[in-house]
Amino acid sequence: MSFEHIFFDLDDTLYPSTNGLWASIRERMNDYMRQQLQLPDESIAALRQRYFETYGTTLRGLQLHHQVDADEFLAYVHDLPIEEIIQPDVELRQVLSALAPQKWIFTNADANHARRVLNALGVADCFQGVIDIRRMNFICKPDPRAYQVALELAGASSPERCLYLDDATRNLIPAHQLGMFTVLVGEDGSHSGAIPAHGVNLAIRRPHDLPRMLPELLRR
Secondary structure (H helix, E strand, O other): OOOOEEEEOOOOOOOOHHHOHHHHHHHHHHHHHHHHOOOOHHHHHHHHHHHHHHHOOHHHHHHHHHOOOHHHHHHHHOOOOHHHHOOOOHHHHHHHHHEOOEEEEEOOOOHHHHHHHHHHHOOHHHOOEEEOOOOOOOOOOOOHHHHHHHHHHHOOOOHHHEEEEEOOHHHHHHHHHHOOEEEEEOOOOOOOOOOOOOOOOEEEOOHHHHHHHOHHHEOO
16 A cells, blocks of 8 residues: 555654653643633643543633633643753654655644644654644544544545554544554554554554554655
């Protein structure tokens, strides 16, 4: 099978979850809910998690139930020194440059945050574009409609010729159901290529491992 498009999740996929960025973003979400919504501390974490599990993102739940302004929320939670947390990744850049299919970022974050992360990693010019929460009209992964939007925006008419990498199994399942080849990324991944869960074709520890596991992706 030849692949034409590769979709990459952003946070905790292109960089390791151990660097603390996503944990810091979660803390900013908690602070926003505490300050702007006047919620008690003891209820914030559970409510944030419930919105995340129900709607795909905390933001979507806050929009629907609290009429939160998306621009204000996204600016607040992403107001972090990303350039101090994420360092340029020369190996990742080499890997991405060697992959033949078109490469897209497909994220529930916004494009401004994505660009800052990509610039910090030194890989912004390796991607055809960013499909973010606004381009999806705030429909979030794992809603199947988000994947249809991503395919349309990328000009991908054949899902079976697409790869999708994500650190969350729940985000891979809808892609798999559409016919995409799904890759679970994370420290619990396996270099053996074993299928770790329903809806996942392959597990790897880092996106850097992709050419070794799927050499057919490399430029000829």
